[in-house]
Amino acid sequence: THWKHGGIVGVFGYGGGVIGRHCDQPGMFPGVEHFHTMRVNQPAGKYYTTDYLRQLTKLWDMRGSGMTNMHGATGDIILLGTTTPQLEEVFWELTHNLDQDLGGSGSNLRTPADCLGSSRCEYACYDTNALCHFLTNEYQDELHRPAFPYKFKFKLDGCPNGCVASIARSDMSFIGTWKDNIKIDQDAVNKYIENDADYPANAGAHKGRDWGPFDIQKEVINLCPTGCMKMDGKELKIDNPNCNHCMHCINVMPRALKIGDVR
Numbered sequence: 001t002h003w004k005h006g007g008i009v010g011v012f013g014y015g016g017g018v019i020g021r022h023c024d025q026p027g028m029f030p031g032v033e034h035f036h037t038m039r040v041n042q043p044a045g046k047y048y049t050t051d052y053l054r055q056l057t058k059l060w061d062m063r064g065s066g067m068t069n070m071h072g073a074t075g076d077i078i079l080l081g082t083t084t085p086q087l088e089e090v091f092w093e094l095t096h097n098l099d100q101d102l103g104g105s106g107s108n109l110r111t112p113a114d115c116l117g118s119s120r121c122e123y124a125c126y127d128t129n130a131l132c133h134f135l136t137n138e139y140q141d142e143l144h145r146p147a148f149p150y151k152f153k154f155k156l157d158g159c160p161n162g163c164v165a166s167i168a169r170s171d172m173s174f175i176g177t178w179k180d181n182i183k184i185d186q187d188a189v190n191k192y193i194e195n196d197a198d199y200p201a202n203a204g205a206h207k208g209r210d211w212g213p214f215d216i217q218k219e220v221i222n223l224c225p226t227g228c229m230k231m232d233g234k235e236l237k238i239d240n241p242n243c244n245h246c247m248h249c250i251n252v253m254p255r256a257l258k259i260g261d262v263r
Contacts, residue, residue: 017102075113124158125176
């Protein structure tokens with residue numbers, strides 16, 4: 001097909017990272033006679049400096065089409081469209097001047113991707129950035145020299161909210177969780193029930209429309225997938241051994257409920 005991951009074109013020593021694209025009618029469309037895509041390994045958590053991004057886009061403006069995709073479905077920076085003679089030039093600049101490697105493509109381990117994790121998120125139950133960095137370095141050979149019959153993906157979610165959608169988008173998902181009980185602030189629970197303006201449900205994400213007064217029975221307790229929650233007077237009780245850590249109640253009442261400490 002026209003989507004080739006290594007074999008037709010690539011960089012020396014690597015079997016992945018470059019997606020070769022060629023035109024059937026090069027005489028009619030010489031500008032896209034070859035229009036290869038390069039995948040660049042995104043950093044853990046997708047943290048960049050503006051200086052790095054300027055250097056990367058300057059490089060692609062000079063040696064490629066200037067079109068990018070930030071980020072592709074796998075997670076990499078996608079540099080769309082260059083010619084065969086420019087592949088080694090771009091690779092040299094990336095690895096020698098930007099300290100940056102190509103990502104995975106083809107029948108190999110694809111570039112691991114993670115959420116921001118504990119670097120920014122209070123819900124993270126482990127250091128996704130550290131594990132993503134470790135896996136990327138540990139499996140360099142599998143990333144760049146395809147040896148599998150099909151692609152294989154690692155994706156890392158810091159908590160069951162699944163901001164990277166690891167369970168749906170990878171072959172091996174890492175999802176953080178906690179072992180002890182959900183922490184409950186009963187005073188804050190009642191602030192939500194009383195519709196205190198300082199305690200908007202869903203952290204205020206649904207502001208802008210009149211959804212009516214907050215109803216903890218309807219919006220939290222009845223939607224618990226295991227039915228492990230109930231109100232006992234003014235006290236919210238959770239049967240923690242039957243909680244499957246879906247995060248719904250925590251997302252709706254983030255000032256009242258928090259993940260456990262044993263993560």
